[in-house]
Amino acid sequence: MLQRPRRGDPLWIWALHWWERLSWALIALVTLITLVGGAPAATKYGVAALVPVLALGHALVRLRPDNPVLRPSGYPYLLVVVLGGLSYVGDGFGVFYTVTLAQFVIHADRPRAAVLSLGLGAVAITAGGTLREGPRLEVLTTNTISSVAVFAVGVLIAAVTPRALALRDERAGLRADLRTARLELVEAYQRQGAAEERERLARDIHDTLAQGFASIIVLAEAARSGLDVDPGRSTRQLRSIEQTARENLAEARVLVGAAPRSGVAAGSVATTLRRTLDRFVEDTGLTVTAELADIACDQPTRVVLLRCMQESLANIRKHADASTVSVVLARHPAGIELEITDDGRGFAVEEAEGFGLVGMGKRLAESGGDLTVTSSVGDGTRILAMVPTNGQV
DSSP states (O other), X not given: OOOOOOTTOOHHHHHHHHHHHHHHHHHHHHHHHHHHTTOOHHHHHHHHHHHHHHHHHHHHHHHOTTOSSOOXXXXXXXXXXXXXXXXXXSTTTTHXXXXXHHHHHHHOSSHHHHHHHHHHHHHHHHHHHHHHHOSOHHHHHHHHHHHHHHHHXXXXXXXXXXXXXXXXXXXXXXXXXXXXXXXXXHHHHHHHHHHHHHHHHHHHHIIIIIHHHHHHHHHHHHHHHTTTTOHHHHHHHHHHHHHHHHHHHHHHHHHTTSSOSSOOOSSOHHHHHHHHHXXXXXXXXXXXXXXXXXXXXXXHHHHHHHHHHHHHHHHIIIIIOOSEEXXXXXXXXXXXXXXEEEOSOOOOGGGOOSHHHHHHHHHHHHTTOEEEEEEOTTSOEEEEEEEOOTTOO
């Protein structure tokens, strides 16, 4: 049985169901006129007996499709019997065959069954009308022609309806696929956002907290070993440990959202880098030469340059075994360049592993900048970070 139409169904399906409703309105109207009008008593009795039977069968099918008395696919054959009976008991009732074409199609379980019941309906009204008027050839011919014409229309409806249903199912499938694709896209964006946020947090932790803790460990070891030999130096190292711990605490508050996003104090980029270099010299005792141009830039650029220098100095401290470090900050037509060079042991760039250089490169790429690493074993290392300035002066 053709289910009731849903939103998005083709217009043809809606029209078919409205046709079925209209057919019952017309049947009720004709029945009422027949019963209260001047029709013969036999016609009134026949209509009063047959129409309620058909209405009851339709109600059973609609309200209880799984009822054991009349299955939906059996209703068209009840319709055949009732139409034949109505054609026999009264003149003009054969028009009900035209009125109920939609019912034949809606209640059939497949197109072939709809065509079969439609054909039986045509035979039933032809036979009923012919028996009522008398078995004459001209009567049979007239009734047959009209029945065949209506049957042809019914067959057309039965043929068009499956195509409309297929279109409905196709659209429903497309809508379901679209909903699924949207959900998958949302989930993909959520996963991507979560992955990017984890990566950002990992990079921030590496560039701030991890570097600070590594510095604290190195300073603590140096202070402990120098307590008896050089108490003054150990005191300075303890102060540096305290300052680093305070900075780590400030960075931790930034990471949990309790402080401004960058965690970098206000001031020019040269001043910011100079403070970091002074701490590095105090902690390591290395010789550092710095040429830091007084360049104005926005806060995100200052943060990127500071993180690049912090990572570079941390690598020098942990891996380079260098004696001198050179830092140059300069403006170029393409943007701001930060160059950090050491005379340490160097390394094979293509074999380098670790999060630091990768994170530095990604941070620069997010700002539209570039990272160039030049090094070889025994020849020191050169880090060149370039950040575009977007027209700032």
